[in-house]
Amino acid sequence: MRLLLLLSLLCCSALSAQVIDAERSGFLSAPNGRAGTWAPYRLVLREVGGDTLSVSSEAPGVKLTRQVAASGRSELEVVIPVYVGEGAKLAVGQASLEPTLPLRRIDPDYARPYVAVFSSDPVYARGVLPSTPRGAICDYYELAGFFGDWRLLDGYDAVVIFNPLETRLPAGSQRALAEFCSLGGAALIVGSFRFGERAVDLPPPAEPQIMQVRDVQLQRMGYGAGAIYRVGFDELRLSQSAPDVIIDALRDQLWFGGGRAPAGVPESRVPPLRSPMGPSLPSADAAPGPLFWGLAGGLLLLCGLAPVVAGRLTRRAWPAQLALLAGCAGIGGLALLQARPLPTLEVSVLVRNGEGGARSARVFLLAEPEWTETLTVDLDDQARRGLPRKLPGRPGWRAWAEDLPLVEQGAGRGSPVQLAFGMVGEVSFRDFSTRAHRGETGFSTDDAHLLEWWLEANAYRGRRAELQPLEWRFPERPAGEVRVVIRGAIGVTAEREGG
Amino acid sequence: MGSLSAASVGSGGQISRSRANMRFNALLVAGSLLAVGGLVALGPVRFALGLTLDDAWQLALIHAELALAPLLFLPVVGGRGKALENLAAAAACASAGAATVLLFSFAVMGGVGLDTRALAGVAWLAVSGLLALGARFGPHWVLRVRVLVLCAFGLPALWHYLLLEYAGASGGHLAALSPNWALATHSISLWPLLLAGALAWSGALALPDRGRA
Structure with missing residues (x-):
């Protein structure tokens, strides 16, 4: 009996062993943070017990989980994406923590990109690329700790890597960088850069283009909706205006090669306030069996x-x-044993094409509440690299937007159309949306809702793009019993000024 | 005593007919609810009611079950022995109603049918208890109690409206008396109906037979 009591006490103590050190835990990007995105968070655990720990990062409607090896260690540091917004929560076993949110809110802005700077010498990096009101907002990290998961870079517009020592990034980090770029991010590498796409089975970037930015020559390789820039370390060091060269290179990508910022708000992974989904389909009549x-x-x-x-x-x-x-x-x-109707999951997809062989997708999900309340993502699953976030849904439905990097190209369902100067072909973008709703274009009337939403957000000065209706299917079937209805899929290829 | 005996003899045929009705009471409940389910599935009726053939179908049937319970339960008039038969018949009616409602589970994703069984159970308990209590006093009392139960179930929403309109007060707490209103407003409270049913059945089973009294 005593032995049993002792064993149960030991089990209980093992279960509730770990303690979250709230003082030493915090956002790595603090005091900066982009609301509505996921940011890197250092979680410090003390009095760790057991071989593995399951760490979960929760946001409204979304849960990210990661298994962490803990054997033989009394203290543990885990870097995990945490939602910057209300309802964020971290949980490890019985312990949980509501993180203190970053104080400085960084909104998407064409003029001032939000940049993650990685360098083996962060002090040098701060000198070369400081955060300035007219330049960029920068968070600085050690290059040795480069993230192995793009989801830690979710909030950033661009990544700058200072790599004078020819450090080769591990395969996971290379993949993270490629996924980040495929989602529209810009990466600028100062120094040696060996992308190694063959080594990690990644789509190749476009052919390099030589660009002259101020007094420095650099290479640009388009990668899906994003791009990779490379500049020699010595060339930049000898330049008279190194910070401006970096900012100009990043703006070259963010401004689509134009000389001034496009109008409106740049595309970002912040969830939109207005849902791009059209009215849900009427439910199918149930028939007795x-x-x-x-x-x-x-x-x-x-x-x-x-x-x-x-x-x-x-x-x-x-x-x-x-x-x-x-x-x-x-x-x-x-x-009660009768077959029941499955909940409906309506899907609209925005596929972001670009240069090279990479492309990404933003998938808008509208689900009946019986499907699931929370989308769970296993961060250790190398096959599923998506990152969902909750959207405002209509009553009786739940909505998410999930960003999927490096997706397959879907076949076109119709001819592409060109957007330039607020006109699609020869009509204004609003007239084109109206025609699409009437079924008078190559886009279906279901595509029209997504098309109208995208045009309203983007069809302004400085934006040129090719739009095309696409066939699309999920890379993997959604979890659980659900009836999937693809409502619409359009491909967007942003075009640069001057081609 | 003599007049009571004469009344019993005079209404003997009526009592045997009501006993036969009681035997087939569950059939009446199941048949009526299946008919309501079929009626709701008809296009014109469905469009007029604004219903779709999904969860709303079963919910409409549950509302029909709650509303029709006072009309569908047919107790046998008589003494304590008959009250016990009424109790068994009430249980069969409630079970038949539940089976019919659950038959329509094929149309729903959620568990509204199962979730409302407690409410339907106490509604059947209260209705059958009060009608069985009335049956102890004669067929006329069954009719009177039926009208009273229908008023108690149907009128609180009207009283609430009148209170809001003319007194500026809310009668929302009266939803506990009306199962349909409680279901519609998700303010289900089982205690008032449970108490009414328990008291009514206690009375119906405990009251001495009139011949012995």
Whole structure:
């Protein structure tokens, strides 16, 4: 008995062993943070017990999980994406923590990109690329700790890497960088850069282009919706205006090669305030199956015959009623075994094409609440690299937007159209949206909602793009029993000024 | 005593007919609810009611079950022995109603059918208890109690409206008396109906037979 008590005490202590050190835990980007995105968070755990720990980072409607090896260690540091917004929560076993959110809110801005700067000498990096009101907002990290998951870079517009020592990034970090660029991010590498796309099975970037930015020559390689820039370390060091060269290179990508910032708000992974989904489809009429008809007939037969049969056997009424009670309960139980309609998941997809072989997608999900309340993402799963976030949904539905890097190209369903100077072809973008809603274009009327949403957000000065209706299917079937309806899919290829 | 006996003899045929009705009471419940389910599935009815053939279908059937319970339960008039038969019949009716409602589970994703069984159970308990209590006093009392129960179930929403309109006060707490209103407003409270049913059945089973009294 004592042994049992001792064992149970030991088990209980092991279960609730780890303690979150709230003082030493915090956002690595603090005091900066882009609301509505995921930012890198250092979680410090003390009194760790067990071989592995399951760490989860929760946001409204989304849960990210990661397994961490903990054997033989009393203290542990984990870097995990944490949502910058209300409802963020970290949990490790029984312990949980509501993180203190970054104080400085960084909104998407064409003029002032939000940059993660990695360098083996962060002090040098601060000198070369400082945060300035007219330049960029920078967070500085050690190059040795380059993230192995693009989801830690979610909030950033660009990544700058100072690599004078020819440090080769591990395969995971190379993949993270490629995924970040495919989602529209810009990466600028100062110094040696060996991308190694063959080594990690990544789509190749476009052919390098030589650019002259101020007094420095650099290479640009388009990668999906994003781009990779490379400049020699010595060339930059000898330049008279190194910070401006970096900012100009980043703006070259963010401004689509133009000389001034486009109008409006830049595309970012911040969830949109207005849902791009059209009205949900009416639910399909449920039709009774053979089991329904069989049980209904059985119920009527039972209720009609049981009193007659019981009346032959006994003059008392209650035995028949009790038999009915039992029989009806059985029929009710069998009725619950009938096949039920599956919840509907409506999907609209915006595929972002670009240069090279990479492309990404933003998938808008609108689901009936019976499907799931929370989308769970296993950060250790190398096959699923998406990052969802909750969207405002209409009553009775739940909505998410999930960013998927490096997706397959879908076949076109119609001819592409060109957007330039607020005109699609020869009509204004609003007229084109109206025509799309009427089914007078190559886009379906379901595509029209997504098309209209994208045009309203982007069809302003400085934006040129090719738009095309696409075929699309999920890389992997969504978890759980659900009826998937693809409402629309359009491809967007942002075009640079001057081609 | 003599007049009571005469009344019993005079209404003997009526009592045996009501006993036969009671035997097939569950059939009446199941048949009526299946008919309501079929009626709701008809296009014109469905469009007029603004219903779709999904969760709303079963919910409409549950509302029909709650509303029709006072009309569908047919107690046998008589003494304590008959009250016991009424109790068994009430259980069979509630079970038949539940089976019919659950038959329509094929149309729903959630568990509204199962979730409302407690409410339907106490509604059947209260209705059958009050009608069985009335049946202890004669067929006329069954009719009177039926009208009273229908008023108690149906009128609180009207009283609430009148209170809001003319007194500026809310009668929302009266939803506990009306199962349909409680279901519609998600303010389900089982205790008032449970108490009414328990008291009514206690009375129906405990009251001495009139012949012995």
